[in-house]
Amino acid sequence: xxxxxxxxxxxxxxxxxxxxxxxxxxxxxxxxxxxxxxxxxxxxxxxxxxxxxxxxxxxxxxxxxxxxxxxxxxxxxxxxxxxxxxxxxxxxxxxxxxxxxxxxxxxxxxxxxxxxxxxxxxxxxxxxxxxxxxxxxxxxxxxxxxxxxxxxxxxxxxxxxxxxx
Amino acid sequence: xxxxxxxxxxxxxxxxxxxxxxxxxxxxxxxxxxxxxxxxxxxxxxxxxxxxxxxxxxxxxxxxxxxxxxxxxxxxxxxxxxxxxxxxxxxxxxxxxxxxxxxxxxxxxxxxxxxxxxxxxxxxxxxxxxxxxxxxxxxxxxxxxxxxxxxxxxxxxxxxxxxxxxxxxxxxxxxxxxxxx
Numbered sequence: 049x050x051x052x053x054x055x056x057x058x059x060x061x062x063x064x065x066x067x068x069x070x071x072x073x074x075x076x077x078x079x080x081x082x083x084x085x086x087x088x089x090x091x092x093x094x095x096x097x098x099x100x101x102x103x104x105x106x107x108x109x110x111x112x113x114x115x116x117x118x119x120x121x122x123x124x125x126x127x128x129x130x131x132x133x134x135x136x137x138x139x140x141x142x143x144x145x146x147x148x149x150x151x152x153x154x155x156x157x158x159x160x161x162x163x164x165x166x167x168x169x170x171x172x173x174x175x176x177x178x179x180x181x182x183x184x185x186x187x188x189x190x191x192x193x194x195x196x197x198x199x200x201x202x203x204x205x206x207x208x209x210x211x212x213x
Numbered sequence: 214x215x216x217x218x219x220x221x222x223x224x225x226x227x228x229x230x231x232x233x234x235x236x237x238x239x240x241x242x243x244x245x246x247x248x249x250x251x252x253x254x255x256x257x258x259x260x261x262x263x264x265x266x267x268x269x270x271x272x273x274x275x276x277x278x279x280x281x282x283x284x285x286x287x288x289x290x291x292x293x294x295x296x297x298x299x300x301x302x303x304x305x306x307x308x309x310x311x312x313x314x315x316x317x318x319x320x321x322x323x324x325x326x327x328x329x330x331x332x333x334x335x336x337x338x339x340x341x342x343x344x345x346x347x348x349x350x351x352x353x354x355x356x357x358x359x360x361x362x363x364x365x366x367x368x369x370x371x372x373x374x375x376x377x378x379x380x381x382x383x384x385x386x387x388x389x390x391x392x393x394x
Binding site: 064089090091092093095096097098100101102103104105106107108109114119126128129132133134135136 | 228254256257258259260261263264265266267268269270271272273274291294296297300301327375382385388389390391392
């Protein structure tokens with residue numbers, strides 16, 4: 049059965065999904081690979097992936113970035129270029145593992161507490177999505193929230209943070 | 214050894230759809246030589262990301278040909294893009310690596326690996342790039358629109374004779390607009 053989320057992604061006009069894989073999105077990546085309407089690119093590093101997305105967007109092709117929130121630690125340079133030099137709209141889904149092990153995954157807690165605030169730019173719109181580990185089926189109101197993140201306003205970069213518990 | 218201003222004059226007269234210039238003096242030399250948007254995209258941050266942006270452009274508009282111009286230090290900062298390049302089927306991109314053996318924009322610190330004999334061509338070949346040309350004279354820089362593969366040119370360059378001017382932010386932003394404006 050075709051999964052609904054790749055369908056939502058392609059219906060939004062996104063043609064390219066760029067991902068440095070996050071284990072929590074493995075189920076989604078597998079379904080995206082099955083989609084005939086989406087092209088999946090795996091760069092080696094997160095900053096490289098964001099730069100690639102920027103190039104695609106500049107050529108008029110819509111992209112979705114699918115990363116772990118650890119991206120925020122090594123992509124500040126290229127995110128600063130996006131924040132200061134262009135008004136191109138972009139879409140990112142970030143997996144956050146802060147909620148694992150009763151909030152005792154300390155590395156990921158550090159990222160959430162100390163690095164995530166670096167996204168404080170007026171052109172970065174952060175939304176949270178509570179996600180149970182391994183869950184692949186979604187209620188309509190959940191799909192609505194996921195879908196909304198695929199339609200950034202002009203000049204806005206939507207970051208939907210999937211908070212894994 | 215090639216004068217960087219002469220290199221920029223050659224690039225200015227090419228017919229690439231877009232040329233993405235690397236962080237620091239490379240972008241500033243392009244600006245100094247009147248290579249302007251929409252032809253030019255200047256990087257003022259994101260060191261090492263020039264080739265990745267260019268790859269995105271090339272994938273997005275396969276009917277157009279793109280040029281990236283980056284430094285040797287920047288190449289080493291993000292060698293991983295070559296692995297990504299190998300995983301994709303991109304044939305409409307040329308990449309010039311300006312080899313001056315140093316981090317010129319930050320004061321001219323020597324790239325010691327190159328001084329110790331590391332070959333950029335060997336690095337590129339080792340990471341799967343087949344089309345690499347060492348360019349020591351401008352006559353050897355046969356960049357044009359009609360190639361059918363991704364090509365690398367390692368241009369042996371002198372350092373700039375003076376500090377090139379800063380680029381106005383409005384021009385930087387103009388370069389980063391999308392094809393639809």
